[in-house]
Amino acid sequence: MDSLRRMDIKYLKGIGPKRAELLDKNLGIKTYYDLLHHFPTGYVDRTSVYRIADFSGEMPTVQTRGRFVSFSEHGEGAKLRLVGLFSDGSGMMEVVWFKRIKAIKQAYHTGQEYIVFGKPTQFNGRWSVVHPEVDTPGSQAVTDGFRGVYPLTEQLRNRGFSARTIAQAVSQVISSIQRFNETLPADIIARYRLMGLHDAIRAIHNPANNDELQRARFRLKFEELFYLQLNIRRYARRRSEAVTGFRFPRIGHFFNTFYKEFLPFELTGAQKRVIKEIRADMGSGRQMNRLLQGDVGSGKTLVALLCMLIALDNDTQACLMAPTEILATQHFETLTSLVAAMGVNVRLLTGSTGKKQRDIIHRELEDGSLHILVGTHAVIEDNVRFRNLGLVIIDEQHRFGVAQRARLWKKNIIAPHVLVMTATPIPRTLAMTVYGDLSVSVIDELPPGRKPVVTLLRYDENRFATYQGIGRQLRAGRQVYIVYPLVHENEKLELRSLEEGYESICETFRDYTVAFVHGQMKPAEKDYQMSLFASGKAQILVATTVIEVGVNVPNATTMLIENAERFGLSQLHQLRGRVGRGGGQSYCILMTKRKIAADTRKRLELMTSTTDGFAIAEADLHMRGPGDIEGTMQSGVALDLHIANLATDGQIIQLARDSADYILDTDPSFTLPGHEMLETQLRLLSSRQQDWSRIS
Ligand code: ADP
Ligand code: MG
Numbered sequence: 001m002d003s004l005r006r007m008d009i010k011y012l013k014g015i016g017p018k019r020a021e022l023l024d025k026n027l028g029i030k031t032y033y034d035l036l037h038h039f040p041t042g043y044v045d046r047t048s049v050y051r052i053a054d055f056s057g058e059m060p061t062v063q064t065r066g067r068f069v070s071f072s073e074h075g076e077g078a079k080l081r082l083v084g085l086f087s088d089g090s091g092m093m094e095v096v097w098f099k100r101i102k103a104i105k106q107a108y109h110t111g112q113e114y115i116v117f118g119k120p121t122q123f124n125g126r127w128s129v130v131h132p133e134v135d136t137p138g139s140q141a142v143t144d145g146f147r148g149v150y151p152l153t154e155q156l157r158n159r160g161f162s163a164r165t166i167a168q169a170v171s172q173v174i175s176s177i178q179r180f181n182e183t184l185p186a187d188i189i190a191r192y193r194l195m196g197l198h199d200a201i202r203a204i205h206n207p208a209n210n211d212e213l214q215r216a217r218f219r220l221k222f223e224e225l226f227y228l229q230l231n232i233r234r235y236a237r238r239r240s241e242a243v244t245g246f247r248f249p250r251i252g253h254f255f256n257t258f259y260k261e262f263l264p265f266e267l268t269g270a271q272k273r274v275i276k277e278i279r280a281d282m283g284s285g286r287q288m289n290r291l292l293q294g295d296v297g298s299g300k301t302l303v304a305l306l307c308m309l310i311a312l313d314n315d316t317q318a319c320l321m322a323p324t325e326i327l328a329t330q331h332f333e334t335l336t337s338l339v340a341a342m343g344v345n346v347r348l349l350t351g352s353t354g355k356k357q358r359d360i361i362h363r364e365l366e367d368g369s370l371h372i373l374v375g376t377h378a379v380i381e382d383n384v385r386f387r388n389l390g391l392v393i394i395d396e397q398h399r400f401g402v403a404q405r406a407r408l409w410k411k412n413i414i415a416p417h418v419l420v421m422t423a424t425p426i427p428r429t430l431a432m433t434v435y436g437d438l439s440v441s442v443i444d445e446l447p448p449g450r451k452p453v454v455t456l457l458r459y460d461e462n463r464f465a466t467y468q469g470i471g472r473q474l475r476a477g478r479q480v481y482i483v484y485p486l487v488h489e490n491e492k493l494e495l496r497s498l499e500e501g502y503e504s505i506c507e508t509f510r511d512y513t514v515a516f517v518h519g520q521m522k523p524a525e526k527d528y529q530m531s532l533f534a535s536g537k538a539q540i541l542v543a544t545t546v547i548e549v550g551v552n553v554p555n556a557t558t559m560l561i562e563n564a565e566r567f568g569l570s571q572l573h574q575l576r577g578r579v580g581r582g583g584g585q586s587y588c589i590l591m592t593k594r595k596i597a598a599d600t601r602k603r604l605e606l607m608t609s610t611t612d613g614f615a616i617a618e619a620d621l622h623m624r625g626p627g628d629i630e631g632t633m634q635s636g637v638a639l640d641l642h643i644a645n646l647a648t649d650g651q652i653i654q655l656a657r658d659s660a661d662y663i664l665d666t667d668p669s670f671t672l673p674g675h676e677m678l679e680t681q682l683r684l685l686s687s688r689q690q691d692w693s694r695i696s
Contacts, residue, residue: 004031004032004033004036004173004177005031005032005033006031007031007032007033008020008030008031009023009029009030009031009032009034009035009169012169012172012173013172014165014168014169014172015169019159019161019165022155022156022159022161023156025155026152026153026155026156027152027153027156032173035166035169035170035173036170036173036174036201036205037642038150038166038170039148039204039205039220039642039643040148040149040150040163040204040205041149041150041151042148042149043146043147043148043149043207043213044060044061044117044146044147044149045060045062045146046063046117046145046146046147047145047146048062048063049063049064049065049115050062050063050064051064051088051090051091052064052066052086052087052088052090052091052092052093052127053090053091054090055091055093055120055122055127057122059119059120060119061117061118061119062117062118062119062120063115063116063117064086064088064093064115064116065088065113065114065115065116065137066086066087066088066089066113066114066116067086067087067088067110067111067112067113067114068084068085068086068095068108068109068110068111068112068114069085069086069087069092069110070084070085070110071083071084071085071105071108071110072085073101080098080101081096081097081098081101082096082097082098082101082104082105083095083096084096084097084108086114086116091127092126092127093120093126093127093128093129094123094126094127094128094129095116095118095128095129095132095134096128096129096130096131097130097131098130098131099131099158100160107134108134112136113136113137114134114135114136114137115134115135115136115137115139116129116132116133116134117132117133117134117135118130118131118132118133133162133164145206145207145208145209146206146207146208146209146210146213147163147167147206148163148166148167148170148204148205148206149163150163150166150167152166167205167206170205170206171205171206174201174202174205179198180197180198180201181197181677182196182197182198182677183197183223183677183681184197184222184223184226184677185663185674185675185677185678186674187674188226188659188663191659192222192655192659194218194219194222195215195216195218195219196219197219197223199216200215200216200219200220201216201220203215203216204216204217204220217643218652220642220643221643221644221645221649221652222652222655222656224641224642224643224644225433225644225649225652225653225655225656225657226656226659226660227681227682227685228433228436228641228656228685229432229433229436229653229656229657229659229660230660230663230664230678230682231682231685232433232436232437233436233437233657233660233661233664234660234664234668234682235437236289236436236437236438237664237668239287239289239437240286240287240289243286243287243415244285244287244414244415245282245284245285245286245287245288245414245415245417246282246285246287246314246316246390246414246416246417247282247283247284247285248279248282248283248310248311248313248314248316248390248417249283249314250310250313250314251279251310251313252313252314253313254309254310254312254313254342254344255306255309255310255312255313257342258305258306258309258338258339258342259306261342262338262339262341262342264302264338265447267299267302268298268299268443268445268446268447268448269445270294270298270442270443270444270445271299271302271303271443271445273441274292274294274303274441274442274443275303275306275307277290277439277441278290278292278303278307278419278441279307279310281417281439282307282310282311282391282417287415287416287417287418288417288418288419288439289417289418289420289437289438289439290417290418290419290420290438290439290440290441291420291421291422291431291435291438291439291440291441292419292420292421292422292441292442292443293421293422293423293425293426293431293440293441293442293443294421294423294442294443294444295423295425295443295444295446295577295612295613295614296423296573296574296576296577296578296613297446297447297450297577297580297581298423298443298444298445298446298447299443299446299447300395300421300423300443301331301334301335303421303443304320304393304395304419304421305335305338305339307391307393307419308320308372308391308393309339309344310391311390311391311417312344312371312372314390315388315390316388316389316390316391316416317365317368317370317371317372317373317386317387317388317389317390318371318372318373318389318390318391318392318393319372319373319374319375319379319386319389319391319392319393319408319416320335320372320373320374320375320393320395321374321375321376321377321379321380321392321393321394321395321408322374322375322376322395322396323376323395323396324376324546325350325351325352325376325523325526325527326526326527326530326546326547326551327395327396327551328348328350328374328375328376329348329350329527330534330551330552331374331395332346332347332348332374334552335372335374339372344371344372345364345369345370345371345372346371346372346373346374347360347361347364347370347372347373347374348374348375349361349373349374349375349376349378349379349384350375350376350378351376351377351378351523352523352524353378361373361384362383362384362385365384365385365386365387366385366386366387367387368387368388373386379408380407380408384411385411386411386412388412389411389412389416390412390416390417391416391417391418391419392408392416392417392418392419393418393419393420393421394408394418394419394420394421395421396421396422396423396424420438423574423577423613424570424574424617425613425614425616425617426617427614427617427618427621427647427650428650429621429646429647429649429650429653429654430621430646432653432654432657433646433653436657449583450580450581450583451580451583451584451585451586452580452611453576453579453580453586453587453588453611454585454586454587454588455576455587455588455589455590455607455608455611456587456588456589456590456608457564457590457592457604457605457607457608458589458590458591458592459591459592459593459594460591460592460593460594461594463591466560466589466591467508467509469558469587469589470509470558470560471509473557473558473587474509474512474539474540477555478539478555478556478557478558478584479533479536479538479539479540479541479553479555479556479557479558480539480540480541480556480557480558480559480560481540481541481543481547481556481558481559481560481578481579482501482505482540482541482542482543482559482560482562483543483544483545483547483559483560483561483562483575484497484498484501484542484543484544484562484563485544485545485562485563485566485567486498486518486519486544486545495518495520498518498542498544501542501562502514502516502542505540505542509539509540512538512539512540513532513537513538513539513540514538514539514540514541514542515529515530515532515533515538515540515541515542516529516541516542516543517529517530517541517542517543517544517546517547518543518544518546519544519546526546529541530551533553533556534551534553536555541556545567545571545575547575547578551578552578552581553578553581554581554582555582556578556579556581556582557579557580557582557584557585557586557587558579558586558587558588558589559575559576559578559579559586559587559588559589560589560591561575561588561589561590561591562591563591563592564590564591564592564604565592565593565596565597565600565604568620569603569606569607569616569617569619569620569623570616570617570620572590572604572607573607573613573616573617575588576588576607576611580611588607590604590607590608592604599623602623603619603623606619621646621647622647622648663675663678
């Protein structure tokens with residue numbers, strides 16, 4: 001396979017330098033290797049011949065056999081077209097060309113037998129086929145079996161390329177090669193009864209039948225995922241071997257005192273379980289790199305605190321990092337209220353912390369009297385130095401880049417343990433790939449007494465009734481969020497609709513105080529408005545998605561989301577998580593216009609039918625593909641997959657991961673016979689993709 005990466009496609013018959021350049025520009029195909037890995041997106045059946053008399057409404061591309069009766073030109077100039085009348089004895093159809101008319105007229109003749117291959121459509125009571133492929137019987141194309149359909153660009157089409165051009169180039173390459181060097185170890189191939197590479201490449205382009213096609217696809221997907229997993233898993237192992245971690249053997253004063261005297265509620269079973277998992281990690285002497293997934297409201301903060309107390313019990317400091325100032329402040333307040341009384345020193349460091357306070361923080365961090373530092377990105381600045389940082393917790397991880405995580409590590413000689421918390425449920429298959437190097441803990445249980453949020457889909461014409469419902473909640477002493485989609489926080493137009501919305505809400509609910517936040521406000525103003533709502537002085541909060549992350553106001557029981565159709569599933573789920581945090585019945589109203597696209601309606605209806613974050617994330621993955629899922633873009637991992645699909649190939653991912661682990665368990669340095677290619681393949685992969693060693 002290696003030499004194929006150096007063979008230029010311009011040497012192929014029928015390609016040449018000009019066409020090669022076009023293929024490179026349009027499809028990124030430069031070499032034989034690229035060409036072979038330009039897999040078909042579909043297949044056409046060239047095994048049967050249809051009679052024109054049997055053509056029917058919804059036929060895909062079909063072939064028929066007969067003769068041209070006549071050719072004639074119609075229209076003129078740009079509208080000129082060539083029409084060939086084609087008969088197969090059972091009926092008559094028109095074959096139409098709009099381009100390359102001169103060449104076509106020279107190539108085909110009346111009276112001679114041809115196989116015409118195209119998609120029949122009915123026009124004025126007669127079948128016609130536009131720009132078909134035309135072959136003479138006995139030519140190779142006719143006995144082809146299933147042939148690949150390759151996506152082409154407009155430019156390629158205009159320059160005379162067809163799926164056939166590609167197919168022919170591919171078959172030239174394949175027949176020029178005796179045998180492709182296998183790229184998977186023989187023991188793996190045997191273990192999963194995989195198709196060999198040579199057969200798989202041939203079959204993916206030109207399968208004899210569906211069964212062969214499926215086996216070829218499986219093999220190629222497996223290979224792609226296997227090397228991805230091998231890379232991540234090997235990296236994770238190497239790191240855990242190379243990096244010394246703190247060993248936290250003790251559960252001591254801080255943890256015990258808090259647990260006995262200050263714990264505000266009994267922990268849920270899931271909270272207890274994940275704390276155990278985290279403790280085991282932190283006690284192992286290896287650096288912990290763990291992802292804590294827990295749906296909104298599942299109580300991650302309390303878990304974070306208990307883990308930080310373990311760090312304190314082992315004479316180290318802890319740091320909790322949040323993506324926004326609002327959230328950091330809220331964490332700071334929560335933690336302070338929980339542990340200040342027992343003498344834990346907690347401080348807040350954000351972009352707006354003044355110099356005086358900053359100086360105190362720097363001093364206390366370095367002399368060790370500061371136990372827990374809570375903050376935003378500000379905590380990773382170089383002048384923030386700890387005496388002995390033992391645990392870093394990152395909340396809502398997806399907003400932090402990989403590089404930023406790495407900077408935190410470097411704050412200590414012994415790498416601190418890292419716990420990444422996320423409320424964006426990541427489907428397992430995706431987590432295995434994107435966060436393949438992290439261990440995963442899941443809080444899969446909500447604190448008791450929570451009633452699932454009732455979610456309703458409402459249209460503009462229901463607005464009056466909706467406002468009445470909101471009024472009832474307000475009269476009962478509850479608070480209400482009203483959310484506007486300010487997707488791009490700097491768009492003037494959207495900002496205006498938000499401001500108008502705010503004014504109309506103030507008008508409608510005159511007896512109540514309305515707070516107002518959006519991303520373009522100054523932090524101080526934002527904080528002031530938020531605190532109005534958090535303290536209960538304001539009963540309504542009109543906001544953009546700045547409230548999406550983490551904000552906790554248990555008395556808020558209703559959320560109205562305007563233009564709900566403009567939000568993604570995960571985002572709606574995050575927003576909805578702001579309500580239903582207290583004991584009372586909560587509501588989330590998705591407001592939209594009556595006319596919405598079918599898939600949008602499907603999305604919104606899913607929201608009304610479930611509150612299970614994992615089910616929603618799974619659906620999101622299926623509907624949008626992994627590239628768009630929040631979290632994957634920022635994760636720093638380019639999921640540049642050729643053939644595998646993270647949404648639908650979960651089982652293959654699992655197999656690939658198992659076999660990667662099997663290899664690493666049995667032959668970690670790839671020295672067994674037949675394993676030599678592993679290193680080469682990994683090198684090729686990382687030169688094509690990303691530098692995994694930089695991912696922390
Ligand atoms: P999230 O996982 O979304 O960060 P929080 O940590 O903010 O969730 O917790 C949500 C709410 O649940 C908070 O008000 C918190 O005090 C409460 N909570 C956490 N753990 C428990 C528990 N074990 N029992 C009852 N309430 C809890
Ligand atoms: Mg939280």
